[in-house]
Amino acid sequence: MGKIEDLEVINGEGYQLTTLDKAVALARSNSVWPLPFATSCCGIEFMATMGSTYDLSRFGMERMSFTPRQSDLLIVAGTISKKLAPVLKKVYEQMAEPKWVLSVGACASSGGIFDTYSVLQGIDRIIPVDVYVPGCPPRPEQIIDGVINIHKLVKHEPMRRRYSEEYRHLLGDYEIEVTNADNDK
Amino acid sequence: MTNNTLLESLHTLLGTKIVASEILHDTLVIEVTPNEAFNAIQMLKNDADLSFNFLTLIGAVHYPDEKDRELCVVYHLHSWKNAIRLRIKTYLPKDNPSIKSLTPLFDGANWQERETFDFFGIQFEGHPNMTRILNMDEMDYHPMLKQYHLEDETREDKDDRFFGR
Amino acid sequence: MEHTDNLIKLSNGQVLSKETIDGDIATINFGPTHPATHGIFQNILTVDGEKILTSEQTVGYIHRAFEKLAERRPYNQITPITDRLNYCSSPINNLGWHMTVEKLLQVEVPKRVQYMRVIIMELARIADHLICDSIIGVDTGALTSFFYPFSEREKIYELYEEMCGARLTTNIGRIGGFDKDFTPVFHQKLKEFLKTFPKAFEEWNGMLERNRIFMDRTKGAGPISAERALAYGFTGPNLRAAGVDYDVRVMHPYSSYEDFDFTIPVGVNGDTYDRFMVRQEEIRQSLRIIHQAYNNLPEGPFHADIPEFFLPEKKDVYNNMEALIYHFKIVMGESDVPVGEVYHSVEGGNGELGYYLISDGGRAPYRLQFRRPCFIYYQAYPEMISGANISDAVITLSSINVIAGELDA
Numbered sequence: 001m002g003k004i005e006d007l008e009v010i011n012g013e014g015y016q017l018t019t020l021d022k023a024v025a026l027a028r029s030n031s032v033w034p035l036p037f038a039t040s041c042c043g044i045e046f047m048a049t050m051g052s053t054y055d056l057s058r059f060g061m062e063r064m065s066f067t068p069r070q071s072d073l074l075i076v077a078g079t080i081s082k083k084l085a086p087v088l089k090k091v092y093e094q095m096a097e098p099k100w101v102l103s104v105g106a107c108a109s110s111g112g113i114f115d116t117y118s119v120l121q122g123i124d125r126i127i128p129v130d131v132y133v134p135g136c137p138p139r140p141e142q143i144i145d146g147v148i149n150i151h152k153l154v155k156h157e158p159m160r161r162r163y164s165e166e167y168r169h170l171l172g173d174y175e176i177e178v179t180n181a182d183n184d185k
Numbered sequence: 186m187t188n189n190t191l192l193e194s195l196h197t198l199l200g201t202k203i204v205a206s207e208i209l210h211d212t213l214v215i216e217v218t219p220n221e222a223f224n225a226i227q228m229l230k231n232d233a234d235l236s237f238n239f240l241t242l243i244g245a246v247h248y249p250d251e252k253d254r255e256l257c258v259v260y261h262l263h264s265w266k267n268a269i270r271l272r273i274k275t276y277l278p279k280d281n282p283s284i285k286s287l288t289p290l291f292d293g294a295n296w297q298e299r300e301t302f303d304f305f306g307i308q309f310e311g312h313p314n315m316t317r318i319l320n321m322d323e324m325d326y327h328p329m330l331k332q333y334h335l336e337d338e339t340r341e342d343k344d345d346r347f348f349g350r
Numbered sequence: 351m352e353h354t355d356n357l358i359k360l361s362n363g364q365v366l367s368k369e370t371i372d373g374d375i376a377t378i379n380f381g382p383t384h385p386a387t388h389g390i391f392q393n394i395l396t397v398d399g400e401k402i403l404t405s406e407q408t409v410g411y412i413h414r415a416f417e418k419l420a421e422r423r424p425y426n427q428i429t430p431i432t433d434r435l436n437y438c439s440s441p442i443n444n445l446g447w448h449m450t451v452e453k454l455l456q457v458e459v460p461k462r463v464q465y466m467r468v469i470i471m472e473l474a475r476i477a478d479h480l481i482c483d484s485i486i487g488v489d490t491g492a493l494t495s496f497f498y499p500f501s502e503r504e505k506i507y508e509l510y511e512e513m514c515g516a517r518l519t520t521n522i523g524r525i526g527g528f529d530k531d532f533t534p535v536f537h538q539k540l541k542e543f544l545k546t547f548p549k550a551f552e553e554w555n556g557m558l559e560r561n562r563i564f565m566d567r568t569k570g571a572g573p574i575s576a577e578r579a580l581a582y583g584f585t586g587p588n589l590r591a592a593g594v595d596y597d598v599r600v601m602h603p604y605s606s607y608e609d610f611d612f613t614i615p616v617g618v619n620g621d622t623y624d625r626f627m628v629r630q631e632e633i634r635q636s637l638r639i640i641h642q643a644y645n646n647l648p649e650g651p652f653h654a655d656i657p658e659f660f661l662p663e664k665k666d667v668y669n670n671m672e673a674l675i676y677h678f679k680i681v682m683g684e685s686d687v688p689v690g691e692v693y694h695s696v697e698g699g700n701g702e703l704g705y706y707l708i709s710d711g712g713r714a715p716y717r718l719q720f721r722r723p724c725f726i727y728y729q730a731y732p733e734m735i736s737g738a739n740i741s742d743a744v745i746t747l748s749s750i751n752v753i754a755g756e757l758d759a
Contacts, residue, residue: 040755041437051500083321084411116415117337210692242721268601293583296729319410335418
């Protein structure tokens with residue numbers, strides 16, 4: 001996991017050749033800074049995952065940032081109601097690229113057991129989600145599994161993905177505008 | 186103090202304000218008219234012997250079939266001196282239901298009355314801030330009334346055939 | 351906010367003159383996304399420098415419509431919903447609901463069940479207070495105080511898992527008792543917990559209780575007097591910290607609490623330090639109750655004899671016609687419930703958690719209303735923080751232990 005020798009490299013005395021994508025992806029995947037958007041019961045299980053028995057900081061997630069500007073991963077744990085949906089969308093838009101979203105729990109993934117008039121039936125109705133973790137609440141091991149899957153996604157993501165037309169279309173489906181220096185033409 | 190002695194003291198104190206009374210499981214339940222509810226609760230709070238000093242809960246129930254008595258406001262009071270509970274019910278008609286607010290007596294009634302308004306549409310006169318509290322402000326109906334469904338009618342992703350409805 | 355000459359009128363009606371204010375007034379949004387500890391509620395603070403003048407609250411960001419949901423579900427399917435009220439101590443919610451239904455059915459559960467329930471409820475109370483007090487420590491800057499209690503909470507989670515299979519939202523017990531007796535593993539784990547927990551607890555407590563910095567931060571922060579607390583309808587540790595010793599377990603004992611000997615800790619000022627100390631002492635008293643209940647655990651069945659609501663054993667279901675019919679009816683939620691109306695309350699982690707249940711004889715309740723202590727005492731928050739600093743507002747919020755699930759239901 002994350003050793004320089006794992007990359008496809010050409011080694012020699014004092015130099016190493018690799019693609020920039022792989023080097024950057026290695027750095028990114030082992031230092032993902034999460035933004036815990038914890039709403040309800042899954043938030044408590046997330047706190048237990050951060051605790052010392054299931055230690056999430058072993059995986060590079062030591063620093064929980066609570067400001068969107070300085071975080072990479074939005075962890076939505078708990079029920080999102082329709083009243084809170086604009087807030088969640090705003091927080092997502094305020095995050096800087098590249099950003100990933102982990103949806104923890106049944107309520108965030110699909111509304112869970114609350115098929116009611118006031119609960120948003122899944123956050124993927126308003127923001128694009130990368131990994132879903134099922135459970136009510138999911139065990140800490142499951143949350144760690146979700147985080148490992150995010151790391152896999154980060155590790156294999158090409159550097160120019162966020163500037164691509166395809167990405168702009170994806171976010172356009174959610175009515176989110178991508179603002180990148182390249183796109184402001 | 187037992188429920189029966191409480192009932193006698195209530196008859197002495199409130200007299201004709203009590204329209205009906207019964208003992209349900211372990212609590213005495215009395216019914217008063219909407220106009221007299223505030224006065225009755227004030228007298229119960231200020232009485233030195235009965236001393237119902239604690240307001241436990243304010244809620245409402247919707248009975249769509251009872252004519253002119255559709256909305257029932259329920260007050261749960263608790264007397265710590267006598268360790269006894271009391272439930273007071275009053276019935277309001279569904280067109281323009283309104284009743285005097287208890288906020289002058291108990292500060293804790295504030296949000297509970299807002300919640301009752303949010304869910305049932307009951308207006309509390311004299312309340313400092315009669316607005317919705319738990320639901321979105323843009324919501325235009327009162328969801329706990331029996332004629333409205335639990336699910337959001339406009340959702341398109343769940344197929345009712347698979348959910349047994 | 352309106353300005354006229356040198357008077358400023360605030361949104362709560364307060365009028366101030368410009369001379370009393372140092373500079374100008376700012377509006378700060380405190381929420382709704384807090385760090386992953388408290389929950390989702392919003393306070394818009396009007397501040398003069400660092401001092402708070404007024405605050406406007408918005409709640410309902412996690413309103414999940416429990417009361418409407420309960421009108422759809424049969425009685426044993428409502429237990430998972432009650433889990434999600436105060437999710438830090440969900441067994442108390444579950445067992446309180448079962449006691450409400452048993453009151454409606456007029457069923458008396460055996461003594462062993464009552465003692466088992468007391469053990470589970472007191473474990474849940476310890477778990478709830480552990481979270482609340484560790485978060486008070488975290489908010490004053492002591493991040494270590496988060497890690498110590500959480501590893502103790504894992505031991506309580508293991509006890510729940512042994513009993514019902516889940517860690518947090520437990521759905522523990524059944525109407526009429528429990529689905530199984532305490533297993534040998536449960537006995538062993540409980541004995542171990544009772545032996546090792548007090549030492550670990552005192553070690554963590556010693557870090558904060560007489561800590562100069564902690565005491566300076568929390569003494570005098572967010573006070574409320576006993577009269578105002580009573581007017582607002584406070585119950586639970588917040589009321590006891592203000593000096594009033596009201597506890598549902600003592601005034602209206604349920605589930606054999608009258609058999610046990612425990613004291614109710616009471617504070618003096620109603621500030622954050624008192625709330626912290628009251629909860630710590632309640633943890634010690636809960637341990638005392640668990641010791642007494644466990645040492646005197648009576649023999650007997652682990653459930654009441656109500657075949658209409660309690661699933662029969664599998665071997666009977668396969669061999670006996672009546673048991674098969676009962677099994678079918680219970681699982682499909684078609685058991686006959688008497689018509690009636692009850693109110694039952696238990697002492698939850700935050701105060702008097704009440705269930706007002708109206709049944710019209712159908713398979714689901716006609717009306718179920720939860721008396722949620724958090725909802726009732728959170729109204730007093732603007733009064734508690736007016737005139738305080740923003741940092742005091744943060745630790746006051748964490749010390750009154752508002753759980754978002756219980757606030758919005």
